Amino acid sequence: MEELLSEPPSCIQVEGSWCRQVWQLTNNEWLAASADWLIAKPLAILLIIVLAVLIRFLVRKLIDRLTTTPRDSDNKLPAVLRPLRERAPEVLGPVVLERRRQRAKTIGSVLKSLTSFVVFGLASVLILGELGINLAPILASAGIVGVALGFGAQNLVRDFLSGMFMMLEDQYGVGDIVDVGEAVGSVEAVGLRITTLRDINGTVWYVRNGEILRVGNSSQGHAVALVDIPLGYHTDVTKATAVLAKVADEAAAKDSIAPDVLEPPEVLGVENVTPEGIVLRVTMKVRPGRQWTVQRALRAEIMNALEREGFEPPLGRFFRTGRAGAGGTES
Secondary structure (H helix, E strand, C coil): CCCCCCCCCHHHHCCCCHHHHHHHHHCCHHHHHCHHHHHHHHHHHHHHHHHHHHHHHHHHHHHHHHCCCCCCCCCCCCHHHCCCCCCCCHHHCCHHHHHHHHHHHHHHHHHHHHHHHHHHHHHHHHHHHHCCCCHHHHHHHHHHHHHHHHHHCHHHHHHHHHHHHHHHHCCCCCCCEEECCCCEEEEEEECCCEEEEECCCCCEEEEEHHHCCCCEECCCCCEEEEEEEEECCCCCHHHHHHHHHHHHHHHHCCCCCHHHECCCCEEEEEEEECCCCEEEEEEEEECCCCHHHHHHHHHHHHHHHHHHHCCCCCCCCCCCCCCCCCCCCCC
């Protein structure tokens, strides 16, 4: 019986093709014809996956390097923050380092997520193309699903976008005293979705970034220590103003608050007149975040000086009974 020989596949005529090489090794028609699916495409897919993982790894290492504080100096900014504006007040001291670390870490986290999405997304498209799958219906379906998810998670997306802009613009950071509407306090942590505040009573507030419509920051640039002094109607305003100016100048020169004072104090004069008396106002430009400390010290010095000079508070004697006030009347 004559042996029937199968015809070799036409692809073996192509020099350097996998089909020709498999035919030469096996003389098997099916293996040679399927070499593209059995060897070429799996190798191409494996190469795409390896390159995607390698590129992602290298980019993430670069991001880590850009978002890490240099080892030679803790005071240097991470490279990713250098082009961006920084508003961290110097008064925060060591807290500035934590503020920078959190800001750089958050930006780095976003960049890493974006890198993974882009690299693996492109790799998936290339792999599907190697498998011969028509991508048009898949991309159309993905677009519809994306729109549906966007509508369903629009609050979450808004929180993340708001958090990103807050980070990039450095509107506030760890250690700042801020007013975000419902909550006022010191910032303990800033994330892409949530900002954590602790108010003066110790209550921790978790505020969604997308719900923050305006921010009042008391820790940027400079602050103003403001002291209002109530006095009786019969007070000699000219003399009281002179006393306030002298005491404020002396207090500003004391070691306890002198490092925080940026400009000499200013006595603005009569700020308000009420049914109980008059109010004199003293202001002093100070370092951000130090206004409350300066106010307490300045208020204590002024009250002691007014007591020595015999000035009266509103609605009656504040000092010793029977003592004539320099700016008031004898009781």
